Amino acid sequence: MNSPPLPQDQERFRALYDATYEPVLRFIQRRIPEEHRAEDVTHETFLVAWRRLDTLPDTAEDARAWLFGVARKCLLAEGKSRFRRTALSVRLSLEVRTQVRDEGLGAFDRAEFAQAWNKLRPAEQEALALALWDDISSADAARILHISTAAYRTRLNRARTSLRHHLDIFPPAVPTRPYLRTHS
Amino acid sequence: MSINLDTIVRTHNPAHTTSLDSDQRIRATARLDQIVAFPRNADIVSSHPRVRKTVLGSDRASQTRRAPGGRRLRRASWITGTSLAAAGVAAALVLGNIVGPAGWRGGADAAAASTLNDAAAAAIKTSDPTVGQGQFLEVATHAAYASVTVTPDGTPATFLASQDSQLYIPKDSSQTWTWIRDARVPVQTFGAESEKAAAADPPFPAERVLLRSGAFYGPANLTSASLAALPTDPAQLLNYIYRTTLGQGVSPDGMALTWIADTLRSGLVPAGIRATMYRSAALIPGVTLTQGTANLDGRTGVAIGRDETDGIRQEIIIDPNTGLVIGERQMLLKALDGLPAGAAMGWTAVTTTVVASVPSGASK
Numbered sequence: 001m002n003s004p005p006l007p008q009d010q011e012r013f014r015a016l017y018d019a020t021y022e023p024v025l026r027f028i029q030r031r032i033p034e035e036h037r038a039e040d041v042t043h044e045t046f047l048v049a050w051r052r053l054d055t056l057p058d059t060a061e062d063a064r065a066w067l068f069g070v071a072r073k074c075l076l077a078e079g080k081s082r083f084r085r086t087a088l089s090v091r092l093s094l095e096v097r098t099q100v101r102d103e104g105l106g107a108f109d110r111a112e113f114a115q116a117w118n119k120l121r122p123a124e125q126e127a128l129a130l131a132l133w134d135d136i137s138s139a140d141a142a143r144i145l146h147i148s149t150a151a152y153r154t155r156l157n158r159a160r161t162s163l164r165h166h167l168d169i170f171p172p173a174v175p176t177r178p179y180l181r182t183h184s
Numbered sequence: 185m186s187i188n189l190d191t192i193v194r195t196h197n198p199a200h201t202t203s204l205d206s207d208q209r210i211r212a213t214a215r216l217d218q219i220v221a222f223p224r225n226a227d228i229v230s231s232h233p234r235v236r237k238t239v240l241g242s243d244r245a246s247q248t249r250r251a252p253g254g255r256r257l258r259r260a261s262w263i264t265g266t267s268l269a270a271a272g273v274a275a276a277l278v279l280g281n282i283v284g285p286a287g288w289r290g291g292a293d294a295a296a297a298s299t300l301n302d303a304a305a306a307a308i309k310t311s312d313p314t315v316g317q318g319q320f321l322e323v324a325t326h327a328a329y330a331s332v333t334v335t336p337d338g339t340p341a342t343f344l345a346s347q348d349s350q351l352y353i354p355k356d357s358s359q360t361w362t363w364i365r366d367a368r369v370p371v372q373t374f375g376a377e378s379e380k381a382a383a384a385d386p387p388f389p390a391e392r393v394l395l396r397s398g399a400f401y402g403p404a405n406l407t408s409a410s411l412a413a414l415p416t417d418p419a420q421l422l423n424y425i426y427r428t429t430l431g432q433g434v435s436p437d438g439m440a441l442t443w444i445a446d447t448l449r450s451g452l453v454p455a456g457i458r459a460t461m462y463r464s465a466a467l468i469p470g471v472t473l474t475q476g477t478a479n480l481d482g483r484t485g486v487a488i489g490r491d492e493t494d495g496i497r498q499e500i501i502i503d504p505n506t507g508l509v510i511g512e513r514q515m516l517l518k519a520l521d522g523l524p525a526g527a528a529m530g531w532t533a534v535t536t537t538v539v540a541s542v543p544s545g546a547s548k
Contacts, residue, residue: 010220017216022204025212030198036363036393039208043215047386050219091198113196132190133197164189 019060024067030090031075045071065140090125116166124159218387286422292471296488300466304459307507312455313538315355322539323351323451326481327532328371332521333381340521341377343370352542361395362542418463434492437468441490445500445512451534481533485510
């Protein structure tokens with residue numbers, strides 16, 4: 001039962017593809033190193049989207065989260081069953097970026113940040129990346145990861161705590177040393 | 185001083201700051217045209233090797249507007265706790281990184297170890313092809329992977345689809361490489377449902393890609409520098425592999441063998457390092473020799489492999505006389521998704537030769 005594609009479906013899909021191709025590719029690029037594989041998985045993701053256009057959310061914003069979910073599953077399944085995993089590491093790009101080291105923020109250079117980031121568990125990396133790099137709401141992130149919103153928020157907070165620890169930043173609200181110093 | 189962690193993380197967003205380059209745009213557009221030309225209502229969800237089953241649950245990731253009369257698709261069932269258990273074992277093994285796990289838990293069985301060590305000795309004696317001025321090293325990869333589809337009644341149907349490519353590396357590897365990827369076509373079917381699925385396989389375009397030096401589109405993620413940086417002692421190399429693959433695969437030992445198979449099938453591993461990898465494989469517990477000769481892509485060799493609890497045996501096939509890698513494959517120990525026991529669910533054969541020029545034509 002293969003009938004030719006309907007023009008209105010093609011039109012809707014083209015608009016969606018234009019609006020979301022780049023974010024989907026970037027999402028995938030952060031999770032696998034080889035460019036061609038990133039583009040292949042992007043292609044697979046949009047093939048799934050084309051097949052399931054009926055279930056695809058209407059707005060580009062919602063569709064983006066939906067596509068991230070599909071992309072993530074494609075990535076998890078990629079490379080045959082032997083790579084089966086439940087979470088994906090999120091890589092930091094090797095691309096040189098402008099150095100950000102502004103005073104007030106206690107900024108870290110790329111190497112310092114990368115060192116701390118790479119100590120996070122893949123699930124922690126994913127939680128932070130979805131919230132802060134992909135700007136995905138907690139509800140959508142939870143759907144992408146197939147966990148409850150509450151579980152996602154917990155995971156996100158744990159991830160923040162771990163990263164703070166690895167970066168050696170103490171939580172601002174907890175005073176520590178100053179009290180001891182008064183004795184000396 | 186208050187430190188806003190979120191601001192720091194945002195600052196380090198690794199997404200490329202530039203927008204898509206012109207090559208990326210051309211590829212993206214070409215692929216879009218292919219996608220929308222394809223009938224939407226074919227009984228396939230995705231065609232990527234092993235992907236369909238997992239993406240089937242993707243409804244849940246949507247704001248859920250279910251297709252009218254949409255069939256209920258099987259949810260992924262095979263992401264289990266196995267990998268977590270495996271990760272635990274591996275973590276325990278590698279703990280402290282003072283003494284690695286290689287060596288003291290036994291190794292491959294005697295027949296496999298002797299085959300691997302002989303192959304290592306042969307590999308060292310066999311010199312790699314020398315690329316002359318103006319010539320290219322051609323790495324021809326002939327591969328097929330399982331594509332799993334789900335029929336409307338929920339039965340999986342699987343066929344093997346090709347994934348062939350030729351990579352041309354110039355003598356001066358900083359010059360432009362050419363990578364020709366052939367279009368994906370079904371190469372083996374298993375019964376009527378499988379044939380139907382193969383006939384409905386969506387397009388995957390052929391590509392001819394020029395890889396600029398330092399451009400990472402293409403299979404060039406293995407560089408001679410990264411290979412040369414690997415430990416040269418077989419036990420140390422194996423420990424390195426256990427660490428690199430921590431938490432992946434069905435078992436740490438199986439994953440280590442898979443890592444070696446994947447690296448060797450690139451066709452880029454020089455003889456000396458190949459020999460070390462064979463000796464590392466000989467140290468992996470559970471690795472056994474496959475009875476009889478192994479045929480792959482018209483060539484005959486010997487196979488060593490490891491049975492995994494998921495019913496898949498990863499094999500590496502070697503020419504025992506030259507120590508050259510013929511390829512690798514995953515054999516099914518039991519029926520899976522419409523493939524019978526004893527079938528290969530995926531294989532890669534690789535040949536390296538020196539050629540005078542890069543063939544013109546091929547696809548865009």
